[in-house]
Amino acid sequence: xxxxxxxxxxxxxxxxxxxxxxxxxxxxxxxxxxxxxxxxxxxxxxxxxxxxxxxxxxxxxxxxxxxxxxxxxxxxxxxxxxxxxxxxxxxxxxxxxxxxxxxxxxxxxxxxxxxxxxxxxxxxxxxxxxxxxxxxxxxxxxxxxxxxxxxxxxxxxxxxxxxxxxxxxxxxxxxxxxxxxxxxxxxxxxxxxxxxxxxxxxxxxxxxxxxxxxxxxxxxxxxxxxxxxxxxxxxxxxxxxxxxxxxxxxxxxxxxxxxxxxxxxxxxxxxxxxxxxxxxxxxxxxxxxxxxxxxxxxxxxxxxxxxxxxxxxxxxxxxxxxxxxxxxxxxxxxxxxxxxxxxxxxxxxxxxxxxxxxxxxxxx
Amino acid sequence: xxxxxxxxxxxxxxxxxxxxxxxxxxxxxxxxxxxxxxxxxxxxxxxxxxxxxxxxxxxxxxxxxxxxxxxxxxxxxxxxxxxxxxxxxxxxxxxxxxxxxxxxxxxxxxxxxxxxxxxxxxxxxxxxxxxxxxxxxxxxxxxxxxxxxxxxxxxxxxxxxxxxx
Amino acid sequence: xxxxxxxxxxxxxxxxxxxxxxxxxxxxxxxxxxxxxxxxxxxxxxxxxxxxxxxxxxxxxxxxxxxxxxxxxxxxxxxxxxxxxxxxxxxxxxxxxxxxxxxxxxxxxxxxxxxxxxxxxxxxxxxxxxxxxxxxxxxxxxxxxxxxxxxxxxxxxxxxxxxxxxx
Numbered sequence: 001x002x003x004x005x006x007x008x009x010x011x012x013x014x015x016x017x018x019x020x021x022x023x024x025x026x027x028x029x030x031x032x033x034x035x036x037x038x039x040x041x042x043x044x045x046x047x048x049x050x051x052x053x054x055x056x057x058x059x060x061x062x063x064x065x066x067x068x069x070x071x072x073x074x075x076x077x078x079x080x081x082x083x084x085x086x087x088x089x090x091x092x093x094x095x096x097x098x099x100x101x102x103x104x105x106x107x108x109x110x111x112x113x114x115x116x117x118x119x120x121x122x123x124x125x126x127x128x129x130x131x132x133x134x135x136x137x138x139x140x141x142x143x144x145x146x147x148x149x150x151x152x153x154x155x156x157x158x159x160x161x162x163x164x165x166x167x168x169x170x171x172x173x174x175x176x177x178x179x180x181x182x183x184x185x186x187x188x189x190x191x192x193x194x195x196x197x198x199x200x201x202x203x204x205x206x207x208x209x210x211x212x213x214x215x216x217x218x219x220x221x222x223x224x225x226x227x228x229x230x231x232x233x234x235x236x237x238x239x240x241x242x243x244x245x246x247x248x249x250x251x252x253x254x255x256x257x258x259x260x261x262x263x264x265x266x267x268x269x270x271x272x273x274x275x276x277x278x279x280x281x282x283x284x285x286x287x288x289x290x291x292x293x294x295x296x297x298x299x300x301x302x303x304x305x306x307x308x309x310x311x312x313x314x315x316x317x318x319x320x321x322x323x324x325x326x327x328x329x330x331x332x333x334x335x336x337x338x339x340x341x342x343x344x345x346x347x348x349x350x351x352x353x354x355x356x357x358x359x360x361x362x363x364x
Numbered sequence: 365x366x367x368x369x370x371x372x373x374x375x376x377x378x379x380x381x382x383x384x385x386x387x388x389x390x391x392x393x394x395x396x397x398x399x400x401x402x403x404x405x406x407x408x409x410x411x412x413x414x415x416x417x418x419x420x421x422x423x424x425x426x427x428x429x430x431x432x433x434x435x436x437x438x439x440x441x442x443x444x445x446x447x448x449x450x451x452x453x454x455x456x457x458x459x460x461x462x463x464x465x466x467x468x469x470x471x472x473x474x475x476x477x478x479x480x481x482x483x484x485x486x487x488x489x490x491x492x493x494x495x496x497x498x499x500x501x502x503x504x505x506x507x508x509x510x511x512x513x514x515x516x517x518x519x520x521x522x523x524x525x526x527x528x529x
Numbered sequence: 530x531x532x533x534x535x536x537x538x539x540x541x542x543x544x545x546x547x548x549x550x551x552x553x554x555x556x557x558x559x560x561x562x563x564x565x566x567x568x569x570x571x572x573x574x575x576x577x578x579x580x581x582x583x584x585x586x587x588x589x590x591x592x593x594x595x596x597x598x599x600x601x602x603x604x605x606x607x608x609x610x611x612x613x614x615x616x617x618x619x620x621x622x623x624x625x626x627x628x629x630x631x632x633x634x635x636x637x638x639x640x641x642x643x644x645x646x647x648x649x650x651x652x653x654x655x656x657x658x659x660x661x662x663x664x665x666x667x668x669x670x671x672x673x674x675x676x677x678x679x680x681x682x683x684x685x686x687x688x689x690x691x692x693x694x695x696x
């Protein structure tokens with residue numbers, strides 16, 4: 001068969017690129033030779049915008065970064081500001097933040113498994129995942145009014161307390177999720193078609209993954225045990241017991257298994273947190289025009305997509321001098337080219353899906 | 365914030381190790397808010413990064429951050445500053461290197477040492493216009509190639525200069 | 530309503546009613562999911578809010594096969610020419626819904642790279658405010674679009690090329 005390199009364009013309008021991502025593929029018949037992502041179709045100038053907003057105003061804007069896990073973005077940003085300003089967050093607020101952040105992780109992973117399976121062709125999983133996710137979004141809506149861009153974690157703590165009925169509602173949802181998870185896993189885990197499309201596809205070695213700055217489930221699927229909640233604990237995560245699921249082969253299948261197991265671990269965390277809610281305030285007093293003392297700080301959290309970090313430099317006023325977001329999807333996407341090399345062209349969609357990228361976070 | 369207390373002793377060890385190995389290149393070191401920032405000279409940036417990566421266990425270049433200090437320093441030679449966030453996961457410590465970009469607004473590229481620097485440097489080139497010597501393919505990453513200006517500079521207006529639609 | 534002149538003939542109004550009934554109940558959306566609003570659009574298409582009730586479950590990925598362009602999310606200057614080209618690729622009759630504050634007027638992003646409203650490049654029929662609009666909001670907007678289609682006069686477009694009017 002004669003060698004013929006073809007250049008293909010995928011996106012930015014494409015059902016499976018998870019947003020406006022453009023990929024330039026060079027293929028030899030069906031085998032991928034190289035992948036070059038072209039970004040910027042959702043570049044909204046967030047970092048520039050933040051320099052002209054007060055810290056309080058920036059918090060809701062961070063919702064729009066990783067829009068599938070907006071509470072994680074809120075948490076990452078407010079923790080960095082609180083570290084810089086030396087704000088003491090009450091213990092009850094910290095535990096509520098754990099509950100909210102882990103509920104958000106559940107919602108993000110359920111949406112992810114839906115999209116991933118839909119890309120491979122199993123559309124029912126999209127409906128199962130989204131239906132279960134709706135219950136979690138209902139909790140957010142009852143808590144603070146937002147479904148998707150929640151803005152439920154604020155500077156100093158959380159805006160509202162979790163009262164008895166809401167806690168009972170959360171527990172009901174936590175009881176229901178394992179059934180949905182069981183349904184999804186029964187359909188996918190030992191499914192011959194799913195395994196043929198995911199096992200051994202998009203492999204990356206642990207050394208290559210660390211070298212390229214990969215974080216989150218794609219890194220843990222290669223067997224490297226790194227989780228910011230364990231390595232650099234924040235917001236009282238070290239008070240709770242949870243495991244960090246690891247994979248072995250670093251392929252798409254292991255990434256799927258890692259995220260499914262993370263759902264179980266998140267449920268475990270939320271149950272512990274709900275039992276351990278200490279009495280007290282839910283928010284420290286933080287003025288609306290919050291003048292943060294001059295200095296700089298970097299703080300990272302474990303978002304559902306990976307290590308989400310915020311670098312903030314303050315000049316002493318109520319608006320930051322510089323805010324830089326360390327975006328996990330941006331850094332993870334750099335590894336796409338290596339993961340796709342040598343695989344079939346049809347697998348690019350599966351590999352891209354397994355990285356769990358969100359363009360809002362990549363393009364800022 | 366009652367997080368795990370930062371191991372200041374471990375960070376000071378790293379500072380001492382750097383000073384011992386690179387006495388002329390390591391300038392100030394400041395420990396604030398539980399974070400260590402070490403000022404380094406440009407000439408030995410790559411060697412310092414290699415030393416930290418291979419001999420001190422800082423296996424991850426978490427991020428590269430650029431600052432435009434126009435407001436505080438004016439249009440001087442030291443207008444742009446680069447920060448390299450490094451993480452040692454085994455020892456659970458982070459370290460920050462600080463580098464002045466210089467009057468020609470360029471710096472050595474960290475890609476030969478850490479592949480994860482690739483897109484981070486392209487982003488800084490796109491947003492600030494700083495060039496990285498030795499980068500394999502220094503193009504804009506977000507904005508179209510024909511865009512004029514570098515948005516994150518302090519003298520670039522938020523709403524742009526009317527080059528859009 | 531504003532067509533002036535004599536009332537249109539009975540057969541043509543009946544034909545209009547039939548055509549618009551068919552059009553509004555079988556809109557095929559071209560889901561241009563750009564940002565956060567896209568997730569709410571997908572949630573509207575999922576089981577709980579079920580856009581299929583309105584005949585719109587068949588989200589097409591190719592503009593050639595769609596007649597409703599839902600611009601869901603922020604349109605950046607880089608993406609704008611592509612949105613314009615996609616809209617041009619759709620065949621008439623077509624409708625555009627600007628979903629979310631970003632598509633309506635740039636949203637919370639008055640920045641150098643964001644188009645301040647998709648109506649700067651393509652004509653918009655329905656504007657749905659919200660950041661993001663809830664699925665109920667999107668459905669309300671789509672129902673409003675259906676009412677707008679019901680008021681339109683397709684037969685007049687066939688017989689009079691200068692009259693492309695809707696109520």
